Amino acid sequence: MSAILTVKNLSKQFALHDQRKTIPSCANVSFAVEPGRLSALIGPTGAGKSSVLKCIYRTYLASAGSLLFRTEAGETVDLAQASEHEVLALRKHEIGFVTQFLHCLPRKAAVDVVAEPLLVRGAARAEARDNARAMLDALNVPERLWEVPPATFSGGEKQxxxxxxxxxxxPRLLLLDEPTASLDPRTTDKVVEILQGIKAEGVAMLAIFHHPDLVERLADQVIELAPPVVHSPLSEAITQ
Ligand SMILES: Nc1ncnc2c1ncn2[C@@H]1O[C@H](COP(=O)(O)OP(=O)(O)O)[C@@H](O)[C@H]1O
Ligand SMILES: [Mg+2]
Known part of the structure; x- marks a missing residue:
């Protein structure tokens, strides 16, 4: 099976203009992600794992390198160069991102928050809500909460x-950034089961897991990021 995403020499730096400094994040990262396989990104805190996912989702714009995504239509799009319009269409139909926290907390019932991605893709409301209820149930969210907006939920319930x-x-490509960090072992097992099912359906996944145990259980490929090299004026003075 050929790759759905090929990352070549991806680097990201952040420019702090007021301090005239740059903060390095990921540097020279290359790997390929295939359908029906889960690739795990590992490395110490600050190695740039989240930045890699954000560059792919285009929350961040890559500083260098290419991110070649093969679309459902068979075209190749470089996510480092694509227009905002192309990126939004891909987010809607082909690329999903599960972040660690629930960011949007509108005054919408939990079931409708969950159903939304299906509605955006054109599903009928009743069917979308049925699927949403089944997924809330599978993830052990108590039924009494389904019609309640998640704003007041506990951290674990929101997750x-x-x-x-x-x-x-x-989606054809699913990005996951520590999606199980605050879940109990029983719900984590459910998530593992669901991710295995999604994998079997042919979805390509690129994931960061808090626990090495999950990498062991789910990953078909492990990509290790090295910590960034920080060039301080002092170390430069010593090496010069
Ligand atoms: N929006 C940002 N602005 C400035 N620096 C950032 C930003 N996002 C990430 N960084 C920096 O990039 C480096 C890598 O961060 P991150 O990708 O979150 O690493 P990881 O997920 O591996 O812990 C860190 O030094 C972090 O402080
Ligand atoms: Mg991170």
Missing amino acids: RVNLARGLVAR
């Missing part, structure tokens, strides 16, 4: 709603 929303639709 389950967030995961349900991210997993209910089937």
Whole structure:
């Protein structure tokens, strides 16, 4: 099976203009992601794991390198160069991102928050809500909460709603950034089961997991990022 995403020499730096400094994040990262396989990004805190996912989702614009995505239509799009319009269309139909936290907390019932990605893709409302309920149930969100807006939920409940929303639709490429960091072992096992099912359906996944145990259980490929090299004026003075 050929790659759905090929990352070549991806680097990201952040320019702090007021301090005239740059903060390095990921540097020279290359790998390929294939359908039906889960690739895990590992490395110490600050190695740039989240930045790689954000460059792919285009929350961040890559500083250098290419991110070649093969679309459903068979075209190749460089996510480092694509227009905003192209990126929004891909987010809607082909690329999903489950972040660690539920960011949007509108005054919408949890079931509707979860159903939204299906509605955006054109599903009928009743069917979308049925699927959303099934996913909330699978992730052990108590039924009494389904019609309640998640704004007042506990951290763990919000994370389950967030995961349900991210997993209910089937993008072709799914990005996951520590999606199980605050879940209990029973719900984590459920997530592993659901991710295995999604994998079997042919979805390509690129994931960061908090626990090495999950990498062991789910990853078909492990990509290790090295910590960034920081050039301080002092170390430069010593090496010069
Ligand atoms: N928006 C940002 N502005 C400035 N620096 C950032 C930003 N996002 C990430 N960084 C920096 O990039 C480096 C890598 O961060 P991150 O990608 O979150 O790493 P990881 O997920 O591996 O812990 C860190 O030094 C972090 O402070
Ligand atoms: Mg991170």
